[in-house]
Amino acid sequence: xxxxxxxxxxxxxxxxxxxxxxxxxxxxxxxxxxxxxxxxxxxxxxxxxxxxxxxxxxxxxxxxxxxxxxxxxxxxxxxxxxxxxxxxxxxxxxxxxxxxxxxxxxxxxxxxxxxxxxxxxxxxxxxxxxxxxxxxxxxxxxxxxxxxxxxxxxxxxxxxxxxxxxxxxxxxxxxxxxxxxxxxxxxxxxxxxxxxxxxxxxxxxxxxxxxxxxxxxxxxxxxxxxxxxxxxxxxxxxxxxxxxxxxxxxxxxxxxxxxxxxxxxxxxxxxxx
Amino acid sequence: xxxxxxxxxxxxxxxxxxxxxxxxxxxxxxxxxxxxxxxxxxxxxxxxxxxxxxxxxxxxxxxxxxxxxxxxxxxxxxxxxxxxxxxxxxxxxxxxxxxxxxxxxxxxxxxxxxxxxxxxxxxxxxxxxxxxxxxxxxxxxxxxxxxxxxxxxxxxxxxxxxxxxxxxxxxxxxxxxxxxxxxxxxxxxxxxxxxxxxxxxxxxxxxxxxxxxxxxxxxxxxxxxxxxxxxxxxxxxxxxxxxxxxxxxxxxxxxxxxxxxxxxxxxxxxxxxxxxxxxxxxxxxxxxxxxxxxxxxxxxxxxxxxxxxxxxx
Numbered sequence: 001x002x003x004x005x006x007x008x009x010x011x012x013x014x015x016x017x018x019x020x021x022x023x024x025x026x027x028x029x030x031x032x033x034x035x036x037x038x039x040x041x042x043x044x045x046x047x048x049x050x051x052x053x054x055x056x057x058x059x060x061x062x063x064x065x066x067x068x069x070x071x072x073x074x075x076x077x078x079x080x081x082x083x084x085x086x087x088x089x090x091x092x093x094x095x096x097x098x099x100x101x102x103x104x105x106x107x108x109x110x111x112x113x114x115x116x117x118x119x120x121x122x123x124x125x126x127x128x129x130x131x132x133x134x135x136x137x138x139x140x141x142x143x144x145x146x147x148x149x150x151x152x153x154x155x156x157x158x159x160x161x162x163x164x165x166x167x168x169x170x171x172x173x174x175x176x177x178x179x180x181x182x183x184x185x186x187x188x189x190x191x192x193x194x195x196x197x198x199x200x201x202x203x204x205x206x207x208x209x210x211x212x213x214x215x216x217x218x219x220x221x222x223x224x225x226x227x228x229x230x231x232x233x234x235x236x237x238x239x240x241x242x243x244x245x246x247x248x249x250x251x252x253x254x255x256x257x258x259x260x261x262x263x264x265x266x267x268x269x270x271x272x273x
Numbered sequence: 274x275x276x277x278x279x280x281x282x283x284x285x286x287x288x289x290x291x292x293x294x295x296x297x298x299x300x301x302x303x304x305x306x307x308x309x310x311x312x313x314x315x316x317x318x319x320x321x322x323x324x325x326x327x328x329x330x331x332x333x334x335x336x337x338x339x340x341x342x343x344x345x346x347x348x349x350x351x352x353x354x355x356x357x358x359x360x361x362x363x364x365x366x367x368x369x370x371x372x373x374x375x376x377x378x379x380x381x382x383x384x385x386x387x388x389x390x391x392x393x394x395x396x397x398x399x400x401x402x403x404x405x406x407x408x409x410x411x412x413x414x415x416x417x418x419x420x421x422x423x424x425x426x427x428x429x430x431x432x433x434x435x436x437x438x439x440x441x442x443x444x445x446x447x448x449x450x451x452x453x454x455x456x457x458x459x460x461x462x463x464x465x466x467x468x469x470x471x472x473x474x475x476x477x478x479x480x481x482x483x484x485x486x487x488x489x490x491x492x493x494x495x496x497x498x499x500x501x502x503x504x505x506x507x508x509x510x511x512x513x514x515x516x517x518x519x520x521x522x523x524x525x526x527x528x529x530x531x532x533x534x535x536x537x538x539x540x541x542x543x544x545x546x547x548x549x550x551x552x553x554x555x556x557x558x559x560x561x562x563x564x565x566x567x568x569x570x571x572x573x574x575x576x577x578x579x580x581x582x583x584x585x586x
Contacts (some may be wrong), residue, residue: 009391016383017397023415023460024403026426039424042433085308088361090302105311106408113315113573115521117542118562121326121549122319128337148308162562177300205409208524213550224410228528231414238418245411256406260399263406 024249031055031243038239054239063218064247066224070136071205072251074222077140079197080206082147086196091185105156108149116209119145124213134217142210147203147272150198154266159185174260195266198259205252213264223248297335320566323559331555341556348560358561361532361539365565368526368540369519371455372462377508378464385500387467388474398471401464409461413528416457420444442528447537454526454538458519465518466511473507474500491579498532506583513576520569541565 018025026079029039034051036162037044058064093101123142124133132138170180186193221229227248228243232239256263327348329341352358387398404412419426422442431437443453481499492496523542526532532547533537539547541561549558 006391009389010393013386013391013393013397016386017400020401020460020463021403023419024407025410026419027415041424041429043426043429085311088278089303089308092301096301098301098305100305100309104305107316109577110570110573113517113563113569113576114320114566115520115523115542117521117523117546118566119315119319120546121555121559121562122322122375123315125322125336126318131330141315144311144318148311150320150344152308176392177297178303181304190382201421208408208410209527218362224408227408227410227414231410238421238424241414242418247413249407249411252406252408253403256403259399260402263402263435264468267465268404 001250027242027249031246032239033239035239054243058240058243058247061223062230062244063226064223064244066218067221067223068247069253070220071222071224071248073093074138074139074143075204075251077136078128078143078147079200081140081144082151082196082200083193085144086148086151086155087186087189087193088181089191091159091181093152093157094156095162095185096165104152108152111149112153116146116207120213123210128216133176133214134220136220138214139210139220139222140204141209142214143200143204146207148201150203154196154199155189155192156190162188182261191262191265194259195262198255198262199266201255202252221249290420300373323562323566326556327559327563329556331559333553334553336551344556348556349564350558352557352564355557357536357539360536360539361541361544365520365540366540367451368455368458368522369516371452372458372519373457373512373515375455376462376466377512379463380470380511381508383463383467384470384474385496387471401467403464404461405464409524410528412457412461413525416453416460417444417529420453445534449535450534450538454529457529458522458525461525462515462519466515469511469514470504470507473504473511476507477503509579510576510583513572513579514571517569517576520565536559542569563577 002175014260029045031054032050032052033044033047034049034191035054037047037049056112066087089104092098093104119142124146127133127138129143132141166184166188167177167180170184171177175183205222206224207222208224208228211222215221227244230244231241320393326341326346328343330344331341335341368491383401385396420443422428422440422445425440425443427443428437428440430534441449443449477500481503482495485495485499517540517585520543522540523546526538526540527543527546530538532543542565545558545561545565548554
């Protein structure tokens, strides 16, 4: 009896999840339907016929492949730069006797709170002066400005939880401070690094504000800005917009599915602790 | 060299130790310095930049050279007298409170539900977070399609249920566009609220419920006297974080309606973006962003203060 009730909850949960994720299903299904059946009334919830032709159109007539490449470079570049800056800093703030720790933590926490748009103008001006607009480096720097504070906030507790005696013991054994950090501390902080890395990648991939303010040239446009332009030109071509959107969504979705448990722990680590 | 060699050994030793100490201190700082410089250059300087130009008459011509005339509070005066900005401020309040109430309600409901054990629970509750992982521009494309005035599924559903009598163009209707955006934002926010509240629920000791069961407490009174009071810290944190995240929403609205129709969905962030990047009113745009920033900063202080209080307890 009790067992039966539990399975009832499973069914209920499935129904709720299906309703919640319906928008995503609808996007994919729209991109797989023949153009003519998209506007069918009542809507076809299960397509009677699969039509891949829009995918070829989108891949051939737009720069979507280039955008995907750009987003990958920006996403991974941001992740790399963020981790390389954040990991030693988080370790230093958590374990080393340093003045100004409080200031770094305060700046990190408060910059989590302020709007991305606030960075967009100053960075646009600075990057125009340095000719960093329309470049990967510019986008990577801009996205790192958003993700570095977050990575610091996520990583600090990880390093706080590692015993200080470890690095002390290593330095007695003749390891330099950096040697001890790289050989002993970093391997122990891998879960934290993955969490921060996954979030950073998602920030970088999903960013729209910097993508549309810092790039004009298709050669450097990330997929979000590419989709933005595509929508501007093909506003009611739902077939195409949904195919394009599906492509833009797949990489972050994949990252999420692979690193799901880190995402959950990062969400809680970054806020309630 | 010669001097130090001529000195007695007892003096040389502490000197060497202090040199050793200095190099150790420098090594320590070398861990945080790169990140600190980055934060200074890309966070602190932009904030300062926005404050500076909000007191200047900055136009497209003198943007890059930076020598614009100082105008005191003129930008702030203009902004506060601008009816579109005032409407955007009102919209921001409506958008934020509407989003938060429904996100919290749905988030709490789902968290309570997924706190019960049943087969498949863990996998299914994780999948809600998909909504949170995909690019906002993708989310807005999907919802513009769902809410489409002609072939949108939402219209079909509401018509079939008899809740509306004719098709509605949600996003181009002055009265309905903002509620429609709140609807989208609630969908986006539910996973976050649910995940944090669920973490809070799982932190409540099981013994409390067992003790209450022995005392014959009903399910409702357990919820009322154990769950909700114990969940208070998590609820406050989620509420304040939601406030911060919703106040600064930009891309969701910009990508869906760009503030239209007739400014009905402009938020402070989108009006500021338009002022800067479409109208080239850099000073006024910066003034708007600074006003938003002051409010956000206030809420952030409240959040940090709350966090510290919780840690002390």
